[in-house]
Amino acid sequence: MKNLWDIFYKGLFDQNPIFRLALSLCPALAVTSNVTNALAMGLSVMFVITANNVVVSIFRRWVNPKVRVPVYITSIATIVTVLILTLQAYLPDLYKELYLYLNLIVVFAIILARAEVFAAKNPVIPSFFDGLGMGAGFAGAMVFIGIIREIFGNGSIMGVNILGTSYDPALIMILPPGGFIVIGLMIASFNLIGEYQDKLKAAKQGSDA
Amino acid sequence: MEEYLKLFVASAITNNFVLTQFLGLCIFFGVSKNLNASIGMGMAVTSVMTLSSLLAWAAYNFILEPLGLQPLMLITFVVLIASLVQLLEMIIKKHAPALYNMWGIYLVLIATNCIVIAVPITNVELHSNFLTSLVLALGSGVGFALALILMASLREKLQYADVPKSLQGLGISFILAGMLALSFFGFSGMITL
DSSP: OOHHHHHOOOOHTTTTTHHHHHOHHHHHHTTTHHHHHHHHHHHHHHHHHHHHHHHHHTTTSSSSSGGHHHHHHHHHHHHHHHHHHHHHOHHHHHHHHHHHHHGGGGGGGGHHIIIIIITTSSSSHHHHHHHHOOOOHHHHHHHHHHHHHHHHHHHHEETOSOTTTTOOOOOGSSSSHHHHHHHHHHHHHHHHHHHHHHHHHHHHHHHHH | OOOHHHHHHHHIIOOOOOOTTTHHHHHHHHHHHSSHHHHHHHHHHHHHHHHHHHHHHHHIIIIIIHOOGGHHHHHHHHHHHHHHHHHHHHHHHHOOOOOHHHHHHHHHHHTOOOHHHHOOOOOOOOHOOOHHHHHHHHHHHHHHHHHHHHHHHHHHHHHTTTGGGGTHHHHHHHHHHHHHHHHHHHTTTOOOO
8 A cells, every 4th residue: 555655645746747847838838827737637647547547447458568659549549539538528618728738638748658668568557646646746736837937927717806806917927938037946946955955955964973 | 722821831830730729738838948959859740740640641541430439539540649659659760860860869759749739639620631631631730840849949049048047947937938838828819720
């Protein structure tokens, strides 16, 4: 149980797909101008990555290593198609807004990377938790970026006004250039926190010795 | 004629895939450290994108649509593009080794890139005919190359700048890309796709 939790947990912070591995950045910028879209996209990716990890893990014994990448890509494309058709049927508004980026889940590096690095070598249950953790880390990062951009750019979260009418929204935050700048600053702050933690660790080791 | 010119400018500049729609960022940040590599990559992406979107257009309009198989679009496009890239790699390796040495490594990267698959999907969405899909693909490729080359030139200058330690690398590159996007944003509204 402890192991499964570790597998799940590492995707949240240590190997966070967006901030740490800098993979799949396209959606992190494109659909985070408001929290609703960011959350929807995050959950979609979480679903695809978990489902694909399970499928790859089940079939790992029968897939010839030479053709593994085409097999993985076909499996991802099938799962994404299922997801898109489901969203089209039940949440048509969201589907229209995210249409292009939902299709592009197919080529997200993080999904293929997890299949290759983890699911192809591990049994079904750990693979499931690995997908869930990575997906949750991804969704969490997306929502985090979404909150910052929506609060400064529109004064609201999920369409509910928070900062009041006297707040003059900084429109740049929800426009494309703002996305780049926000992510740049976030990566810098993550580095800063990482450096600080390393320093603490070094100081602790120094005092132990 | 005017319509095609408009589409070309719109896809290359006002709707630039990298800077306004955030596609192909992995390559954009990965390759733009070096100006020569950016030029090679820009050309490789433009040619692969043009070829693959024509192929995808044909597959969609002559096979998928008549048979009512539109839900299979995504799988078809992915497989088509991946095999096209593989085929190109083999042909170039055999017949033009010099070219392969220059471009070979980029071709592998292109196979699973979002910008290459986004163009055929956009074409389906816009109900493009043969010529408009050709123009859209070319324009998007040129736009990508333009953004990549501009970014690479800026980053080469950045090497002489005194950047705070935590911002170094990806952080400052993102902020730089933001500035670049801001300047492209000045063109928005001029032409809409």
